[in-house]
Structures are given as structure tokens and as C-alpha cells.
Amino acid sequence: VTNIVRRYTGVKVTVEDGTTFAADAVIVAVPLGVLKAKTIKFEPRLPEWKEAAIDELGVGIENKIxxxxxxxxxPNVEFLGVVADTSYHCSYFLNLHKATGHSVLVYMPAGQLARDIEKMSDEAAVEFAFMQLKKILPEACAPIQYLVSRWGTDVNTLGSYSYDAVGMSHDLYERLRVPVDNIFFAGEATSMSYPGSIHGAFSTGQMAAEDCRMRVLERYGELNLLQPVMGEEAGLCVPLLITRL
Known part of the structure; x- marks a missing residue:
């Protein structure tokens, strides 16, 4: 998506190849990093309070090798790790074998270390992670397969998760969630209860879809046009807790 034009009667969304889509309303669920990069142009501009919420929320980077x-x-433990003076000497591995039965470890660098590793090739990043593992387990054998994430430089994410920056307003998540006319917002960065998580993103998507549905119903006044997003028992369900990817 490159452009979203907002009018009282509806919205027009333009994508990279020039194709346009017209609708009564739209849900924006792109990551906070994409909103910060302003790769999507809003016409007219979003209100100052909305732009301030986007600017003032922080975006963190945590990758997985x-x-x-x-x-x-x-050993049969959930985590393997070493605490050291600098992030380059700290090691943090998640043991997926304990949960899944597969012989997989996940190295999880964050912050500046994650940014620096993203500049490496996949092979170099894996070698770095393996050297960290050998500091914990000197007899470790080399991996037979690997996968490296690059959330910080991926143009579709530009970061891994949102966070409250020091000294900023406490209501930024709420302000980011509030719709602007017929533009609704969803994603982990709009979750006041579960920011930085998959279940936070999922639940805000449900709320935004329901809010969008109600707006369309208010306009057309036909209850049978759209089915409820959530069933009658949805409010009784405990959110599925899934760790941040």
C-alpha cells in the first residue's frame, strides 16, 4: 500500500502497481515501523495526535537465528544463556526441543547487536550464533539447517515490536488504536493489554474489524449485510498466549 485517501463517503487505497481499491472503510494493520517510515501516504494527513502517537512509540529489534x-x-531446559558485560558476549538460546521434540535451538539477539547482525550474510550470522553456543557447550556440533530473520531491515516490518519510550505519554497505545473517521488501526502497537505480542495483534484486529463493521452498519442500517466478527462467547475466551516472534 502506498496511498490512502480518506473521504466522508469512503476510502481509496492505492498499491505499488497503481491498482486502486475503493471501500467504505479500511483497517490499517501494518507494523509500527512501517507507519514511522511514512511509506504510506495519508490524504489528508493524519491528525497531529495520531502522528504524535506513531512518532513517540518506540520500535525494538529482536531477531531469531x-x-x-x-x-x-x-540439557533439557527451556533456555540456555550466559550473562556478560556486553551484548556481544551475552548468549540467549531458546530450546525448542523441550516444547516440540525437534532438535532446534533459537539464538535471539536484540537491540544494537541485532542491528549489527542484520548487516552480516546469513552464513556469517549463523557462524556468530554458533560461536556463542560453543561458549556454553564447547562440544556443540554444527547445525545442518538454519534460518535467519531480519525484522529491522525487512521493508514490510522495519522492526520487531513496539515499546514505551522513556518520558513519553502513557496513553500512546490507546491513541494509536483510536480510528480516524473511516480509517481503523490494528496491530500489536495498538494493544493496551498485550503490546509486542501475537495475541495482542490478533485481538486488536478483531476489535478493529468489529468497529469497522459497526460503522458500515450505521451508514447502511442493514443488520444482515455483515456478520459479527466475534461470536457471542468470544468475550469469555482467554487470549491465547504466544511469545513474540
Whole structure:
């Protein structure tokens, strides 16, 4: 999406190849990093309070280097790690074997270390992670497969998760969630209860869809046009807790 034109009667969304879509309303669920980069042009501009919420919320980076081994050689614990003076000497591995039965460890660098690793090739990033693992387990064998994420430089994300920056207003998540006329917002950065999580993104998507549905119903006055987004028992469900990707 490159452009969203907002009018009282509806919205027009333009994508990269020039195709346009007209609708009564739109839900914007792109990551906060994309909103910060202003790769989507809003016409007219979003209100100052909305732009301030986008600007003042922080975006963190945490990547995953997934290492698949031909056998398990580590202890049956949830995490493996070492605490050190600098992030370059700290090691943090998630043991997926304990939860899934697969011989997989996930190295999870964050902050500046994650940014620096994104500048490496996949091979160099895996070698760095493996050297960190060998500091914990000197007899570790080399991985047979790997996968490297790059959330910070991926143009579709430009970051991993939102966070409250020091000294900023406490209501930024709420302000980011509030719709602007017929433009609704969803995503983990709009969740006041579960920011930075998949279940936060999922639940705000449901809320935005329901709010959007109600706006369309108010306009047309036909209850049978659209079905409720959530069933009658949805309010009784406990959100599925899934760790941040």
C-alpha cells in the first residue's frame, strides 16, 4: 500500500502497481515501523495526535537465528544463556526441543547487536550464533539447517515490536488504536493489554474489524449485510498466549 485517501463517503487505497481499491472503510494493520517510515501516504494527513502517537512509540529489534541440529546435545531446559558485560558476549538460546521434540535451538539477539547482525550474510550470522553456543557447550556440533530473520531491515516490518519510550505519554497505545473517521488501526502497537505480542495483534484486529463493521452498519442500517466478527462467547475466551516472534 502506498496511498490512502480518506473521504466522508469512503476510502481509496492505492498499491505499488497503481491498482486502486475503493471501500467504505479500511483497517490499517501494518507494523509500527512501517507507519514511522511514512511509506504510506495519508490524504489528508493524519491528525497531529495520531502522528504524535506513531512518532513517540518506540520500535525494538529482536531477531531469531534458528539452528537445526542432527541430534540433541544440550540439557533439557527451556533456555540456555550466559550473562556478560556486553551484548556481544551475552548468549540467549531458546530450546525448542523441550516444547516440540525437534532438535532446534533459537539464538535471539536484540537491540544494537541485532542491528549489527542484520548487516552480516546469513552464513556469517549463523557462524556468530554458533560461536556463542560453543561458549556454553564447547562440544556443540554444527547445525545442518538454519534460518535467519531480519525484522529491522525487512521493508514490510522495519522492526520487531513496539515499546514505551522513556518520558513519553502513557496513553500512546490507546491513541494509536483510536480510528480516524473511516480509517481503523490494528496491530500489536495498538494493544493496551498485550503490546509486542501475537495475541495482542490478533485481538486488536478483531476489535478493529468489529468497529469497522459497526460503522458500515450505521451508514447502511442493514443488520444482515455483515456478520459479527466475534461470536457471542468470544468475550469469555482467554487470549491465547504466544511469545513474540
Amino acid at each position: 534458528i539452528l537445526h541440529f542432527d541430534k540433541v546435545f544440550w
